[in-house]
Amino acid sequence: MFVGHSLVAFAVGALAATRLGVGRDRALQFGVFAGLFALVPDIDIAYAPVALALQSVQTIDPDTFWNTANIIHRGPTHSLLFGGVLAIGAAFLAGDRRIGHVAGAGVIAGLIAVAGVTGGSAVAGITVVYALGGVVVATAARRRGVPAPAVLAVAFLGLLSHPFGDLVTGSPPLFFYPFDAMLVSHRITLHPDPTLHLLGAFLIEIGTVWLGIWTYTRSHDVSIRRLVHPRAGLGTGYSGAVFVIPPPTLHDAVVFVFSILALSAVGVGLLSHPFTRPIDALGTIVTGTATVTVAAVGYGVAYLLF
Known part of the structure; x- marks a missing residue:
């Protein structure tokens, strides 16, 4: 987070x-x-x-x-x-x-x-x-x-x-340090399956990115939908990762996180999408986020099916 x-x-x-x-x-x-x-x-x-x-x-x-x-x-x-x-x-x-x-x-x-x-x-x-x-x-x-x-x-x-x-990614913080009183004693479990728990936590993180994007675009009267390039659909291809990488968990998520984030570079066309205007930078962020979102959902669906 x-x-x-x-x-x-x-x-x-x-x-x-x-x-x-x-x-x-x-x-x-x-x-x-x-x-x-x-x-x-x-x-x-x-x-x-x-x-x-x-x-x-x-x-x-x-x-x-x-x-x-x-x-x-x-x-x-x-x-x-x-x-x-x-x-x-x-x-x-x-x-x-x-x-x-x-x-x-x-x-x-x-x-x-x-x-x-x-x-x-x-x-x-x-x-x-x-x-x-x-x-x-x-x-x-x-x-x-x-x-x-x-x-x-x-x-x-x-x-x-x-x-x-x-609360969903690690041990609960010591909310009332230096006192021993406990506000939350255990991590919140989103799903008993550790891989689905990781996916849930990851989607929450992505959700916060969308919240930040929405806040900014709302203040500037910019349409998020118009900023998303069709290349974001390439994220569906990440569903094939379910056959390639071991099922990730919170304790072993490095390959999953870095590979899915790397895919965003493909979605935004990193080499072909110059930052010539401010709107280009915003479009790049939105398209990259959309690519990662599609990839995470696609992986989750594939994981449930296979």
Whole structure:
């Protein structure tokens, strides 16, 4: 859900701002910053390369990397409590008053101190990186004229929506870290068949891409249907992959994900579709997404039939 986290926050932020009477460009700007804040919690993956480097690991495969990352991944950075505190600190720093900057720095310093006391130096270190990520986004928003109350709103939206997106793809986040209270104890299972569960999760991710596309095209009065090139129908050919690759699962999805995404390059005609105008870039994104969608549905149908 890496892309999905951002696009859901972008869409909700932009649509909510529009509903509140904010102008189109400003609403999209708010959505973009909500999407950027939604990316910040996954900055905890930085723990993996640092830890592996300190251990002098010479050969790193995907399993080794993710097993190391998951030691801290979806911990304090995915806490609703930590996210709320970081949003408040970031909003203070995005204001114009010096006292607000001091208050923001104090709030974030307190967050890091709590992380250190409850989780040790590694957790404190990741929280520092997490907080810096939030501060960078807030600073960028401030430089583009986004007022502090709006920064607070988009920060809350991005940081607090992110953890819920992980409920179908991994172990549930520690929503109330540093407390032991559990909001969700098990991953949500979309289907008992692990391959169909993966397909469901993948289609949810694709759905968030469509949501982001719809939000943008709606604001510009552009028809999505007119942006889809017939080449997207080539995605149906991916149904043949059911006879070629082993049935993918969440734990073994690399071949499936990379092969189906590579197919999008064929759908958009990567070498023959120059980015000569902005509409060409948008058409490329829409056609590529349509190709992947058709491919995933085609694979699912073939999997059920054969």
